[in-house]
Amino acid sequence: MWSSDLKVAEIIAVGSELLLGGRTDTNSVFLADLLAQQGIEVRFKSVVGDSVEDIGVVVKQAACRADLVLLTGGLGPTVDDLTREAVARVTGRPLRQRVQALRAIKASLASRGGTPTSFQLRQAAIPAGARVLPNPAGIAPGFALEWRGCLVIVLPGVPHEAKQLFTEVVLPMLAEKVGLREPADRRILHTFGLTESAVDQRLRSLFTQGKHIRLGVLASPLGVTISLTSWGQSLGGSGSSGPRKAATGQDRLVEKIRRRLHGYIFAEGQDSMEEVIGRTLTARGLTLSLAESCTGGLIVHRLTQVPGSSAYVERGVVCYSNRAKMELLGVKEKDLMNYGAVSSQVAGAMARGIRSRSRTDLGLSVTGIAGPSGGSPQKPVGLVYVGLATGRGCFTQEYRFHGDRSFIKLRASQGALDVVRRWLPVGIAKGK
Template identity: 40%
Template sequence: MKIAILTIGNELMSGRTADTNSSFIAREANLQGWQVEAMLSVGDDFAAIKSRLDYLLPLADVIICTGGLGPTTDDITTEAIARAFGRSLFTDEKSLNYIKDLFARRNFAWVENNTKQAIFPEGAEIIPNTMGTAPGFALKVNAKWIFVIPGVPRESQIMFPRGVIPILQREFPEKEQFIAKQTIKTFGLGESAVDKALSDVDFNALGVNIGFYPIFPENHIVLVSRKKTAEEAQEKLKLAANEVTTRLGKYIFAYGEETLEAIAGKLLKEKKLTIAVAESCTGGLITSRLTDVPGSSEYLERAAVTYSNAAKVSLLGVPAGIIEKHGAVSEETARLMAEGVRKMAGTNLGLSSTGIAGPDGGSAEKPVGTVYLAVSDGKETICRRYVYKWDRKRNKLIFSQAALLLLKNYLEGKR
């Protein structure tokens, strides 16, 4: 089966919003063994939408459209689809009642233009939206299918696998395949280095597809096996994953969809440990990531952004003489920050960061991108120095990644 993707919205054409829906849908479609033939974006314009549909229909069996299903005047996708294929519009009372009930439960004032989200082309099969107000729909046009779902990524990323894929499997029954998938997350190697490390593995001979997905500062490897039986698919996937682990083991920090901060949090819970964080160059980013994990209050006691030297001295007890002698960005300061925040909070562990995010402030001895990270448990303090060469924003992100990896390794007994 061939699929085309059409993302709709003036915000895409102006560059104000990045199109993440196409890449997500393409990945999910490929996991099913379906071929993505084309991806296009178009603004909120009746003639332009029809033109793109006319272009894509000869190329694909299915067109997946996202965007333009809201209540405002520029949300014209439903009407544009109806016009393009000569269909009248109708109001679906079940959808309308659902939307009204959702407004009532959220204590939102009802505005009549929201009725627009319950209007569909004649013959449409409605796709429920459990994450928002606008349902999607599927429309059969001769032997082709048009799907329309919202453009909001958190909604489309639920509705595509739960609403669109089941209809496609129903309407395009193919030879049954069992699919096994594994995501392997790495940190510390660039995409090209990851590819080179795996260049001697014949994944085709194993019957496994491999994909490389750089998601800064991580690189994800996705392995997909499609076989006649679930057992065979899992067996081939395991062989491929073992080949990856053999070559990249020291750079792998997770298998599956878990984040680094979630793994660190899980380890803290399992060991019944508490932690406090003192941040300088990361400006609270380490703490933000830790608190992205539900239930983090069980182990995170407090955090302090001690950005100035005075804050390091007054809040964490770092002696002013140490900072004067070694500098705020130094191993000595990082160690004392971790020890100081642990003592201040009365926690089992203290974690700290101090560095130079840039673009200014570097020297020959400590260039921009230098960071010192430390973890302390009251008996020992482990400190690491790294130098990265990114812009300020990415340096801060990679500093936080390295800090969380240091914490994870400590909790796993890796010194």
């Protein structure tokens, strides 16, 4: 049907709310990642509003420079859902009520105990000649068609629907049509505790070594991430030795980076800090409880995003007030008076208190000043203390972060989890 040589993809997110605020496009993140695993590189992304004309402009432009164009959004039942119409117009394929689409919509609604309204039935109108892609997680079906030598695929905008439809329907279709291709070799190393400039200085002399490897250094509240990407198809130029050679070069480079950033790398690949800690706690049979002040529940929220976390997260308490710190954790009033709630001493007392009261192996605490108010010259906004109580004693760590309230909360949560990560291998054992 279409060219079997899909190298370059473009993703188009449709929706005025993506332009005007109220929603950010998250679909393109997992789509780009899944495409990279198929060796298909996303070179551009576009966002466009709910306008038949504007959608047409970006689809045309994408078809000029990409082999695969993925649209998400604008397939709903409301009057501002215009993707079907826009794709029909720009490709010159009029909309047709399709039996397969109708059947899929009715089946999907029946499973939720409903029948389609006349507006929902409009979702069965698909451009002529397009392949209907039934939606396994929702109502609106997607579709795929070939246009100007380019494969155009349209997915719903709801993230879990887009993900499931892409994974279960589109990926097998791509594999069947174009065959399996060498995936992009992508390595990601996540660090915490070094600035972007510090990472850059440690690695700079390595950056010229891997010419076929694209390097990226990215700072975020969660730390500095280093990425190395080599594309199977665009490497070497002459036959199959290219990718393999680059892969070996990439292995060596990753090994060198690991040595230069030793101790700061908390995860590799798609792993997050909370997943790494969850796996380590599970493997060692350890349980954890939390006492949060300035992070306000963010740490326990992050830990409990991981399926299965109920096995090691026994409880968490958010103690904003001094009274809650005394009642729930047994922090002494004189420590709060003498050192203040934001102090190494109180962080330690909070960690020991939550550990002993919950009878877990580890107790983790955070106290700090997230701002915007509450700071002083001695204790500025961004000052954060972390306490970790274990059977072998209690460690505390002081951090100073810069940024707004949500930035400081996020960075403090990461800093607290990093204390657990660093002490887990050496200082903590079950029942000690």
